[in-house]
Amino acid sequence: MVFRLSTAFIFSSLLLGLAAAQLEIPALPPRVPQEAPLLPLPLPQEAETASPGVPNPLQPQSSPKAPSPQKDAPLLITVRADWPALVEGKKTTVPFIRTLTIPGARAAQLRQRGGSITASLEADLTAFVATLPLQPENARFEELWNGWAVVQRNGLTINMAKTRASIETVLNDPRGVQANIIVAGQVPPERTLNFFASRGIAQHLGTGETNYSGSSPARVKNIQVGTRRFQDRLVEGKIVSFNQIVGPISTRTGFVTGLVIAGDRTANGVGGGICQVSTTVFRTLYGAGLPILERRNHSYQVRYYDPQGLDGTIYQPNLDLKFANDTGGALWFQGGWDEADSRLTIQVFGKVRDFTVEVGTPRTLRTTPALPDRLLPDATLPAGERQQVDWAAPGAVIEVTRQFRRDGQVFKQDILKSTYRPWPNIFLVGTRS
Known part of the structure; x- marks a missing residue:
C-alpha cells in the first residue's frame, strides 16, 4: 500500500425556501469545485442546476443547453464567468456557472401576467445574486476533479438592470427559457496567480x-x-x-x-x-x-x-x-x-x-x-x-x-x-x- 493521502472533495447543494427556487451555496473552505458540463448530476424537476466538478480547463467546453421550449417550461436564470487559473504552471481559466430555476408552473404565471418582474421574483433574484461570489478571494490551490490547480476567485460585479431586461425578454418570448445574470466585470483579489507563477509554485x-x-x-x-x-x-x-x-x-x-x-x-x-x-x-x-x-x-x-x-x-x-x-x-x-x-x-x-x-x-x-x-x-x-x-x-x-x-x-x-x-x-x- 502506498501511503500518500489526498483529500477527497464532495459536491454539495443547499436547498433554500425562496419561492420554490433552490440555490447552491459553495462551501469555502474547503473549496467545492464548480459546475462541470461534462459531468452533470441528475436534478429534481424544480432544483437549481448545479454540477459537482470543474471540466478540464485546457480543453474547450460548451455551456449547458436550456431545455426545449414546452408547456410550463421552467425559467432558467444563469450566471457564467471564467476565473483565472494555473494548471501545472500554465495560465488558463476555469468556469463558474450557477443557475436559479423558477419552476414551470410559476414561470407560466409570470408570462400570463405580462412577462414583467414581480415583487416576489425580484426578491428571489436579489437573494440569489447575494449568494454569488461578489467579493474576491485570494488565489490558492484547489483540488478540481482532474487534479490540483491555482484558482483566482475574482469578485463578480453584476449589472442588475441588464439582468432584469434579460429576464423580461425571455418571459415575453413564447419559446424563451434561458435568461442570464449579466456580469459587468470582475474584481481581482490581493493575492493573484502571479504570486505563484513568479515563484514557480505549480x-x-x-x-x-x-x-x-x-x-x-x-x-x-x-x-x-x-x-x-x-x-x-x-x-x-x-x-x-x-x-x-x-x-x-x-x-x-x-x-x-x-x-x-x-x-x-x-x-x-x-x-x-x-x-x-x-x-x-x-x-x-x-x-x-x-x-x-x-x-x-x-x-x-x-x-x-x-x-x-x-x-x-x-x-x-x-x-x-x-x-x-x-x-x-x-x-x-x-x-x-x-x-x-x-x-x-x-x-x-x-x-x-x-x-x-x-x-x-x-x-x-x-x-x-x-x-x-x-x-x-x-x-x-x-x-x-x-x-x-x-x-x-x-x-x-x-x-x-x-x-x-x-x-x-x-x-x-x-x-x-x-x-x-x-x-x-x-x-x-x-x-x-
Missing part, C-alpha cells in the same frame, strides 16, 4: 492526514491553533523548521493547557495536541520526498497516529521537526480540518519535479507486550474518581520504505525506522477531599 507535492477522534476540547483547540500556522503559508529557504513556522507555544499565542507526554507519564502542559500537527506535517513532507534533517518518533505508539511509524514529535525549545528543502524553490502550505470526521489535512506545493514519491506500508519488525496499568494521584479530582488519560500500547520497532521513481523506475530509496517503548493504561485517581 505542483502538488504531498498531503498528510491524521485523525484526532476522541480528543478533548483543549486538544482540539491546540490542533486548530497550530494548523492555522500552515494555512496559506509561504516558506522560503533551504530548511523547513516546524518550530520556526509555528512560533512560540504559549497561552499568549493562542494555545491552551492540555495533556502532554512528559517523561514516563502524561501530564498537563500548554499546547497539548500540537504533535497531531507535527505528525501531519511530517507525513506531508515525508510523502513529498524532502530529506529528513531532524525527526523523533513518540516514546510510545499513540492511538491518534495510525498507521504507526509515521509520526513526528516536537517539544520546544529542544526538540524540532526539520526537513531540507531540496525542491529548488519556495514551498506553499495549505491546511484545514474536518470537524465531523475529526480529520486533519495539510498539503504542500512547490516547483514541478520529474519524479514521484511512494511511501510503503509500515512494517512491524518486532513487538513487546504493553505494561500493567498505572495509577497516578491527582488532587484536582474528587477522592476516588478515576479518569483515563492514556491507553496501553505494545512496544514495537517499525520500518517504512520510501521510494523515488522516475519514468516508472526506482532511482533512490530510504528507510525510516521508529522504536516505541511499551506503554500502560494510565488513570488519574482523585485525592481531593
Whole structure:
C-alpha cells in the first residue's frame, strides 16, 4: 500500500425556501469545485442546476443547453464567468456557472401576467445574486476533479438592470427559457496567480492526514491553533523548521493547557495536541520526498497516529521537526480540518519535479507486550474518581520504505525506522477531599 493521502472533495447543494427556487451555496473552505458540463448530476424537476466538478480547463467546453421550449417550461436564470487559473504552471481559466430555476408552473404565471418582474421574483433574484461570489478571494490551490490547480476567485460585479431586461425578454418570448445574470466585470483579489507563477509554485507535492477522534476540547483547540500556522503559508529557504513556522507555544499565542507526554507519564502542559500537527506535517513532507534533517518518533505508539511509524514529535525549545528543502524553490502550505470526521489535512506545493514519491506500508519488525496499568494521584479530582488519560500500547520497532521513481523506475530509496517503548493504561485517581 502506498501511503500518500489526498483529500477527497464532495459536491454539495443547499436547498433554500425562496419561492420554490433552490440555490447552491459553495462551501469555502474547503473549496467545492464548480459546475462541470461534462459531468452533470441528475436534478429534481424544480432544483437549481448545479454540477459537482470543474471540466478540464485546457480543453474547450460548451455551456449547458436550456431545455426545449414546452408547456410550463421552467425559467432558467444563469450566471457564467471564467476565473483565472494555473494548471501545472500554465495560465488558463476555469468556469463558474450557477443557475436559479423558477419552476414551470410559476414561470407560466409570470408570462400570463405580462412577462414583467414581480415583487416576489425580484426578491428571489436579489437573494440569489447575494449568494454569488461578489467579493474576491485570494488565489490558492484547489483540488478540481482532474487534479490540483491555482484558482483566482475574482469578485463578480453584476449589472442588475441588464439582468432584469434579460429576464423580461425571455418571459415575453413564447419559446424563451434561458435568461442570464449579466456580469459587468470582475474584481481581482490581493493575492493573484502571479504570486505563484513568479515563484514557480505549480505542483502538488504531498498531503498528510491524521485523525484526532476522541480528543478533548483543549486538544482540539491546540490542533486548530497550530494548523492555522500552515494555512496559506509561504516558506522560503533551504530548511523547513516546524518550530520556526509555528512560533512560540504559549497561552499568549493562542494555545491552551492540555495533556502532554512528559517523561514516563502524561501530564498537563500548554499546547497539548500540537504533535497531531507535527505528525501531519511530517507525513506531508515525508510523502513529498524532502530529506529528513531532524525527526523523533513518540516514546510510545499513540492511538491518534495510525498507521504507526509515521509520526513526528516536537517539544520546544529542544526538540524540532526539520526537513531540507531540496525542491529548488519556495514551498506553499495549505491546511484545514474536518470537524465531523475529526480529520486533519495539510498539503504542500512547490516547483514541478520529474519524479514521484511512494511511501510503503509500515512494517512491524518486532513487538513487546504493553505494561500493567498505572495509577497516578491527582488532587484536582474528587477522592476516588478515576479518569483515563492514556491507553496501553505494545512496544514495537517499525520500518517504512520510501521510494523515488522516475519514468516508472526506482532511482533512490530510504528507510525510516521508529522504536516505541511499551506503554500502560494510565488513570488519574482523585485525592481531593
